[in-house]
Amino acid sequence: MKTGTTCVQGGYSPNNGEPRQIPIIQSTTFRYETGEAMGRLFDLEASGYFYSRLQNPTNDMVAAKIAKLEGGVAGMLTSSGQAATFMSVFNICENGGHVVASSAIYGGSFNLLDVTMRKMGIETTFVSPDCSDEELEAAFRPNTKVVFGETIANPALAVLDIERFAKAAHDHGVPLIVDNTFATPVNCRPIEWGADIVTHSTTKYMDGHGATLGGVIVDAGKFDWMAHKDRYPGLTTPDDSYHGITYAEKFGKEGAFITKCTAQLMRDFGCMPAAVSSFMLNLGLESLHVRMKRHVENGQAVAEFLAGSDKVDYVSYPGLKGDKYYDRAMKYMGNGGCGVVSFNLKGGRKAAETFMNSLKLAAIETHVADARSCCLNPASTTHRQMTDEQLEQAGIPAGLVRFSCGLEDIDDLLADIAGALEKV
Numbered sequence: 001m002k003t004g005t006t007c008v009q010g011g012y013s014p015n016n017g018e019p020r021q022i023p024i025i026q027s028t029t030f031r032y033e034t035g036e037a038m039g040r041l042f043d044l045e046a047s048g049y050f051y052s053r054l055q056n057p058t059n060d061m062v063a064a065k066i067a068k069l070e071g072g073v074a075g076m077l078t079s080s081g082q083a084a085t086f087m088s089v090f091n092i093c094e095n096g097g098h099v100v101a102s103s104a105i106y107g108g109s110f111n112l113l114d115v116t117m118r119k120m121g122i123e124t125t126f127v128s129p130d131c132s133d134e135e136l137e138a139a140f141r142p143n144t145k146v147v148f149g150e151t152i153a154n155p156a157l158a159v160l161d162i163e164r165f166a167k168a169a170h171d172h173g174v175p176l177i178v179d180n181t182f183a184t185p186v187n188c189r190p191i192e193w194g195a196d197i198v199t200h201s202t203t204k205y206m207d208g209h210g211a212t213l214g215g216v217i218v219d220a221g222k223f224d225w226m227a228h229k230d231r232y233p234g235l236t237t238p239d240d241s242y243h244g245i246t247y248a249e250k251f252g253k254e255g256a257f258i259t260k261c262t263a264q265l266m267r268d269f270g271c272m273p274a275a276v277s278s279f280m281l282n283l284g285l286e287s288l289h290v291r292m293k294r295h296v297e298n299g300q301a302v303a304e305f306l307a308g309s310d311k312v313d314y315v316s317y318p319g320l321k322g323d324k325y326y327d328r329a330m331k332y333m334g335n336g337g338c339g340v341v342s343f344n345l346k347g348g349r350k351a352a353e354t355f356m357n358s359l360k361l362a363a364i365e366t367h368v369a370d371a372r373s374c375c376l377n378p379a380s381t382t383h384r385q386m387t388d389e390q391l392e393q394a395g396i397p398a399g400l401v402r403f404s405c406g407l408e409d410i411d412d413l414l415a416d417i418a419g420a421l422e423k424v
């Protein structure tokens with residue numbers, strides 16, 4: 001099946017007389033006729049459902065669809081993108097471990113790695129996505145367990161050279177995790193370029209309507225954990241909390257990662273979405289391939305329009321000829337990347353405020369990748385505590401606006417932007 005068909009029909013094929021739409025199994029628990037039958041589930045000797053904190057049939061149908069879309073072998077939904085990022089790393093990197101991460105990643109992922117996971121004894125070395133081979137090489141340590149990056153970084157819009165980072169990871173015997181939220185599998189499939197694990201905040205384009213928070217982890221099923229037995233004891237030695245099961249032995253390359261993530265981390269952390277949330281996510285997925293095309297068209301048109309305005313200092317959009325990441329974007333995302341555009345207004349913070357307050361269609365929101373256009377000025381909101389000099393140093397100048405192009409008619413969107421620019 002091609003991507004569009006999988007968006008619409010993947011993950012669920014009803015039998016004669018069964019519901020056409022995926023059923024919402026809104027049940028915390030499941031009935032068994034004997035204690036022994038249920039015991040077999042607890043031992044992972046049989047597959048089946050027993051408690052929705054670990055697994056739920058509706059969630060699994062949607063996870064299977066996303067796994068197919070990414071070209072992976074197994075997937076797991078989480079209650080947020082943050083939970084997906086955390087679990088994807090923590091599943092293979094525990095206290096004493098080390099992560100190599102691109103510095104151009106979502107702020108929440110940066111904070112998770114740089115502050116919270118450090119408190120758990122997990123160190124991260126950040127490297128620029130544009131670092132030299134020597135710098136990348138120097139970031140690895142004997143205890144490095146994983147490399148982490150983001151296809152198109154939110155909000156920097158830097159494009160990751162996935163092939164290069166995958167090769168560096170594999171040369172050191174560790175997997176590459178890619179957060180593919182902004183590109184979605186419609187525009188980029190990181191597994192085809194060497195990624196081993198793919199994560200998403202499904203809150204963004206996958207849901208696409210600003211309705212449901214969620215995340216997903218997809219495993220390519222290609223990383224050979226047993227070949228690096230000493231590095232991944234959690235997968236390659238017996239798990240006492242599951243009667244001595246060795247995940248990589250029992251479930252192989254294709255099943256080990258997601259089974260451990262479900263049986264151990266979901267069991268213990270419980271960041272599970274409700275079935276009704278997964279149902280809503282699936283409604284979004286059914287039109288993802290149609291919507292992404294429009295998001296990209298609108299993003300491209302808005303980026304080109306802004307680039308032609310004398311009130312704009314510069315525009316960042318990987319689809320724009322001359323953008324720092326244009327060539328890389330063409331390699332990995334030939335049909336376009338996403339609908340998010342960043343631009344810096346010459347008049348700084350004041351100009352950004354005037355511009356945003358003058359918009360009529362696009363709303364000021366802490367959100368992106370929604371059907372409705374929205375925008376944010378980091379200097380006056382998420383990065384409010386920083387001085388103008390600090391903002392400049394961080395590559396987030398005071399006049400920077402992150403504009404997420406929705407699905408509106410482009411003429412209306414451009415007129416809205418033109419009208420707001422006139423006020424500046």
Ligand SMILES: *Cc1c(COP(=O)(O)O)cnc(C)c1O
Nearest residue numbers: 080081082106154181201203214
């Ligand atoms: C929003 C976002 C996240 C975090 O997802 P939540 O669903 O908000 O927890 C992670 N990565 C990227 C790229 C994001 O944009």
